Amino acid sequence: MSKDSAPDWIAVDWGTTNLRVFAMQGATVCKRAQSEDGMGRLAAAEFEPALRSLVGDWLKDGNLPVIACGMVGSRQGWVEAPYRSVPCTPLAEALTAAPTTNGLDVRVVSGLSQSSPADVMRGEETQIAGFLQLNPGWDGVLCLPGTHTKWVLLSAGEVISFQTFMSGELFALISEKSVLRHSVAEDGWDSAAFETAINDAMSHPERLAARLFGLRANNLLHQTTAPITRATLSGLLIGSELAAARAYWLGQKIAILGTGKQARAYQSALRPQGVEAMLVDTERATLAGLTAAYRNTKALT
Amino acid sequence: MSKDSAPDWIAVDWGTTNLRVFAMQGATVCKRAQSEDGMGRLAAAEFEPALRSLVGDWLKDGNLPVIACGMVGSRQGWVEAPYRSVPCTPLAEALTAAPTTNGLDVRVVSGLSQSSPADVMRGEETQIAGFLQLNPGWDGVLCLPGTHTKWVLLSAGEVISFQTFMSGELFALISEKSVLRHSVAEDGWDSAAFETAINDAMSHPERLAARLFGLRANNLLHQTTAPITRATLSGLLIGSELAAARAYWLGQKIAILGTGKQARAYQSALRPQGVEAMLVDTERATLAGLTAAYRNTKALT
Numbered sequence: 001m002s003k004d005s006a007p008d009w010i011a012v013d014w015g016t017t018n019l020r021v022f023a024m025q026g027a028t029v030c031k032r033a034q035s036e037d038g039m040g041r042l043a044a045a046e047f048e049p050a051l052r053s054l055v056g057d058w059l060k061d062g063n064l065p066v067i068a069c070g071m072v073g074s075r076q077g078w079v080e081a082p083y084r085s086v087p088c089t090p091l092a093e094a095l096t097a098a099p100t101t102n103g104l105d106v107r108v109v110s111g112l113s114q115s116s117p118a119d120v121m122r123g124e125e126t127q128i129a130g131f132l133q134l135n136p137g138w139d140g141v142l143c144l145p146g147t148h149t150k151w152v153l154l155s156a157g158e159v160i161s162f163q164t165f166m167s168g169e170l171f172a173l174i175s176e177k178s179v180l181r182h183s184v185a186e187d188g189w190d191s192a193a194f195e196t197a198i199n200d201a202m203s204h205p206e207r208l209a210a211r212l213f214g215l216r217a218n219n220l221l222h223q224t225t226a227p228i229t230r231a232t233l234s235g236l237l238i239g240s241e242l243a244a245a246r247a248y249w250l251g252q253k254i255a256i257l258g259t260g261k262q263a264r265a266y267q268s269a270l271r272p273q274g275v276e277a278m279l280v281d282t283e284r285a286t287l288a289g290l291t292a293a294y295r296n297t298k299a300l301t
Numbered sequence: 302m303s304k305d306s307a308p309d310w311i312a313v314d315w316g317t318t319n320l321r322v323f324a325m326q327g328a329t330v331c332k333r334a335q336s337e338d339g340m341g342r343l344a345a346a347e348f349e350p351a352l353r354s355l356v357g358d359w360l361k362d363g364n365l366p367v368i369a370c371g372m373v374g375s376r377q378g379w380v381e382a383p384y385r386s387v388p389c390t391p392l393a394e395a396l397t398a399a400p401t402t403n404g405l406d407v408r409v410v411s412g413l414s415q416s417s418p419a420d421v422m423r424g425e426e427t428q429i430a431g432f433l434q435l436n437p438g439w440d441g442v443l444c445l446p447g448t449h450t451k452w453v454l455l456s457a458g459e460v461i462s463f464q465t466f467m468s469g470e471l472f473a474l475i476s477e478k479s480v481l482r483h484s485v486a487e488d489g490w491d492s493a494a495f496e497t498a499i500n501d502a503m504s505h506p507e508r509l510a511a512r513l514f515g516l517r518a519n520n521l522l523h524q525t526t527a528p529i530t531r532a533t534l535s536g537l538l539i540g541s542e543l544a545a546a547r548a549y550w551l552g553q554k555i556a557i558l559g560t561g562k563q564a565r566a567y568q569s570a571l572r573p574q575g576v577e578a579m580l581v582d583t584e585r586a587t588l589a590g591l592t593a594a595y596r597n598t599k600a601l602t
Contacts, residue, residue, distance in 0.1 A: 083522075117511075118518035148480070148514055164514040166479065173474045178467065179449070206506030206544040210418075213449055213465040217419035221384075243507040 011290040014072035047078035069109040070123035083113035090129040130289030140253030151248040183219035188227030197235025312591040315373035348379035370410040371424035384414035391430040431590030441554030452549035484520035489528030498536025
């Protein structure tokens with residue numbers, strides 16, 4: 001590694017199922033690596049070894065500061081980084097130090113909480129901070145699709161309020177573990193069916209549990225194809241979510257974090273509602289947020 | 302076995318996860334047995350051995366006719382007993398013979414289907430027939446709580462229409478497999494929380510996916526207890542179902558099939574809506590239905 005590209009810190013995105021690490025020089029990625037040592041499968045003493053197994057090489061000329069975000073900071077994680085209560089900026093100036101050996105300096109970003117309605121996030125606050133770094137002065141609503149999709153109201157650089165929906169987890173459970181697994185293929189998509197289901201669910205969100213079994217029955221009785229069933233299931237869940245999240249998107253400026261299938265599904269669901277949402281690269285936002293956290297830390301020391 | 306109590310036929314309730322058999326003399330149970338050889342775990346050639354392993358003793362003086370209901374009659378079951386389309390009586394006169402060896406006579410009850418909205422049932426039609434045997438001339442709505450709860454409109458001895466909800470399966474998936482599994486205990490119940498959740502969900506059924514994650518957040522932030530979370534989850538799901546099934550219970554005479562926790566939960570959810578539902582013993586209804594099917598068969602031969 002030439003002197004020029006020598007990293008000066010390490011960015012870590014540590015979720016429940018994955019661990020992603022980046023050797024950084026300022027805001028620039030020098031190297032990257034990842035493993036499936038997510039927080040969900042690690043006991044307290046296993047975090048440092050899991051991290052060192054990925055970044056060991058980058059530390060051979062000496063320790064580098066490590067900034068981590070995500071579920072690594074939960075009570076079951078490496079160290080509990082206490083929630084900060086909204087309204088507040090997405091990032092605190094101070095991070096929480098994880099217990100390490102040999103002088104390794106690991107700091108973990110705090111999640112955000114909201115007292116009423118009760119809600120929490122861990123990891124998304126870093127993406128929100130990164131998004132604001134990349135779009136200074138942006139006011140509006142950020143939608144972060146995922147297992148637990150978040151809708152976040154931003155104003156003057158602060159998170160004002162947010163709401164989490166389990167639609168992504170419900171989609172996975174229903175399509176993989178319920179009786180519908182026989183009718184939903186792993187792939188395939190019917191856009192017209194998705195649009196119909198969005199409209200259906202937004203008009204009659206209470207019919208969800210009945211419409212779900214109807215998908216199975218339509219497959220049995222009318223040979224509805226797997227791509228139609230898959231898109232309809234997704235549309236019903238996202239449509240119900242849009243019905244409940246109306247206050248977050250109606251008449252608002254919207255950005256969606258993500259550029260993949262799920263993000264594009266939200267984008268196309270919002271379009272007929274007259275909302276043209278911008279898509280944002282998730283990794284770029286995460287790294288911009290971790291970089292901001294790293295700079296805050298340096299400014300403090 | 303004395304001559305008096307010698308069975309003359311065998312009743313079989315064969316669902317996805319369980320196999321229950323009854324040695325019958327007319328409408329009276331002489332003996333019973335059960336196993337976990339549900340239809341879900343058996344290949345085509347395994348049905349007869351699974352049945353014989355439970356009823357072999359009862360057949361040692363000669364074959365007895367066997368009448369079976371449930372998923373055993375599905376396409377993946379022993380023999381496909383074609384759906385009958387509503388409106389129709391719950392039982393056909395003719396049953397479908399399963400392929401057997403050594404002259405064993407096994408007949409399977411057909412399920413019911415509804416073309417629009419698409420819906421199906423297998424097994425419940427027998428319970429409905431039994432309920433009508435036990436309550437001749439009963440007109441009204443029968444609610445059959447289960448993994449897939451059915452609401453069934455009965456008039457003049459016929460099934461007019463029905464609607465299936467996946468609420469039971471959603472409760473199992475969410476409480477056992479989702480992020481909420483950390484917050485929902487296996488047992489415990491808070492009646493006040495259940496009632497609040499029913500009201501909440503009936504007023505705002507679209508908020509379901511948001512309220513679900515709220516349960517997790519309330520547990521994390523406000524230490525909501527597991528019995529409250531469990532009862533709230535159940536209340537949200539049943540309340541959403543009641544909102545969608547309104548046409549089935551509003552101003553109707555209602556009977557609920559079942560006497561256990563789930564049936565009582567539906568009963569108590571309906572009470573504040575001014576509906577006093579009668580609870581009905583499931584096994585009694587199933588056996589009365591199978592007995593009616595057996596008598597139809599005898600009348601034909």
